Amino acid sequence: MNMPIRVLFFGSTAAVTSKREIEMDVDDETHARTIFDQILTEYPRLAAHRLLFSVNQQYATGDEIIRDGDELAIFTAVSGG
Amino acid sequence: MNMPIRVLFFGSTAAVTSKREIEMDVDDETHARTIFDQILTEYPRLAAHRLLFSVNQQYATGDEIIRDGDELAIFTAVSGG
Amino acid sequence: MFNKMPAQDYFHLTNEPLDLTSIARRVVPPECGATVTLDGYVRQFTKDRETLFLVYEAYEPMALKEMEKLIQKAKQDFQISNIGIVHRLGRLEIGETSVVISVAASHRKAAFAACEWLIRELKSTVPIWKKEVYVDGEEWIEGENL
Amino acid sequence: MFNKMPAQDYFHLTNEPLDLTSIARRVVPPECGATVTLDGYVRQFTKDRETLFLVYEAYEPMALKEMEKLIQKAKQDFQISNIGIVHRLGRLEIGETSVVISVAASHRKAAFAACEWLIRELKSTVPIWKKEVYVDGEEWIEGENL
Numbered sequence: 001m002n003m004p005i006r007v008l009f010f011g012s013t014a015a016v017t018s019k020r021e022i023e024m025d026v027d028d029e030t031h032a033r034t035i036f037d038q039i040l041t042e043y044p045r046l047a048a049h050r051l052l053f054s055v056n057q058q059y060a061t062g063d064e065i066i067r068d069g070d071e072l073a074i075f076t077a078v079s080g081g
Numbered sequence: 082m083n084m085p086i087r088v089l090f091f092g093s094t095a096a097v098t099s100k101r102e103i104e105m106d107v108d109d110e111t112h113a114r115t116i117f118d119q120i121l122t123e124y125p126r127l128a129a130h131r132l133l134f135s136v137n138q139q140y141a142t143g144d145e146i147i148r149d150g151d152e153l154a155i156f157t158a159v160s161g162g
Numbered sequence: 163m164f165n166k167m168p169a170q171d172y173f174h175l176t177n178e179p180l181d182l183t184s185i186a187r188r189v190v191p192p193e194c195g196a197t198v199t200l201d202g203y204v205r206q207f208t209k210d211r212e213t214l215f216l217v218y219e220a221y222e223p224m225a226l227k228e229m230e231k232l233i234q235k236a237k238q239d240f241q242i243s244n245i246g247i248v249h250r251l252g253r254l255e256i257g258e259t260s261v262v263i264s265v266a267a268s269h270r271k272a273a274f275a276a277c278e279w280l281i282r283e284l285k286s287t288v289p290i291w292k293k294e295v296y297v298d299g300e301e302w303i304e305g306e307n308l
Numbered sequence: 309m310f311n312k313m314p315a316q317d318y319f320h321l322t323n324e325p326l327d328l329t330s331i332a333r334r335v336v337p338p339e340c341g342a343t344v345t346l347d348g349y350v351r352q353f354t355k356d357r358e359t360l361f362l363v364y365e366a367y368e369p370m371a372l373k374e375m376e377k378l379i380q381k382a383k384q385d386f387q388i389s390n391i392g393i394v395h396r397l398g399r400l401e402i403g404e405t406s407v408v409i410s411v412a413a414s415h416r417k418a419a420f421a422a423c424e425w426l427i428r429e430l431k432s433t434v435p436i437w438k439k440e441v442y443v444d445g446e447e448w449i450e451g452e453n454l
Contacts, residue, residue: 011291080290161436
């Protein structure tokens, strides 16, 4: 069963992908890691960066089970302050 | 040979002596300690306080040789900040 | 003088200029005696390269959650009363304040330690990014600047 | 934005209210990235006794000399750029700022350490005294409050 999720990009990752946000249909009960890997395959230039991942606005390990409507994000090491 | 000097009081020491400043005539080449001791004798209630001493706006040890026109001061442990 | 509002923690992202005084004052409860405030701003030179201006971008809802976590952790680990954290976003000119962290405490030692911990953690965990714009190009900075 | 005046050390005694922002900003040179500011103010309660207001008095010329010594020593011992110290004198109401110490540095660690050292030294060496005025009396405080 497919379900829609959103993946957000910021700063460097938005520049590399030329996108701020994509929608994807993924299988139910997919691990976050699978989705992140799929995006890295689609945008190989991302791999040159120090990446961080989040699921529903929490830092992600990749083990998270993704559900309908979840909000994922891929961004580089932060530089606020 | 006598010479005039000034001794200043602040905060607690001004309250205890009811004075902000006194003028004294002292012998030339007197040690600061001698003058401070003389004032403590005159105002014995000062001895109940944690006192600090200065000569010409520098913390004093008592060994300073006092000269004409010097500015001495007696005050309690500081409490700014 | 104290504000009429009760002193409290707060955290905030804004596109408007930051005012140190009003931020530092919002965290002060009546039993406190000292506030320590860290004020970060746009440097004109980074390793001899001249910056024209900066752009800060945040993953706003996550940044706010991370800021709230930092405040909770700091209040658990340090003997402090209140914390204020405000980070500016958007375009910042040279010299403008990008971040203010204020910590009020009865004992200033704890306020210093907590404020130093908070800025270090903010720079490594809160999802905000800085783009340096130079005369001859621009780059998103990745990772904490030392 | 930076002031037109070049950033510099300064130290000052005043009967006027203190403004954190303007003090913190006067010490910032273009190569710096952070300022740490200590802001001390009048507590409403000291050990459950309620303060109505405070009076600060200084041995002004000596206090300025001691402040200048602290600045020189701090700049020798810590890797910092500029220091500002302003102490208020006269009558202060509850919540009003009595002292502001701002330290600008390229590396914030040095700014934190120097600011903490400066307030500790100021409280033990600069000839300024505080009188607490309570509902039922008043007293000159002798020695540093902890």
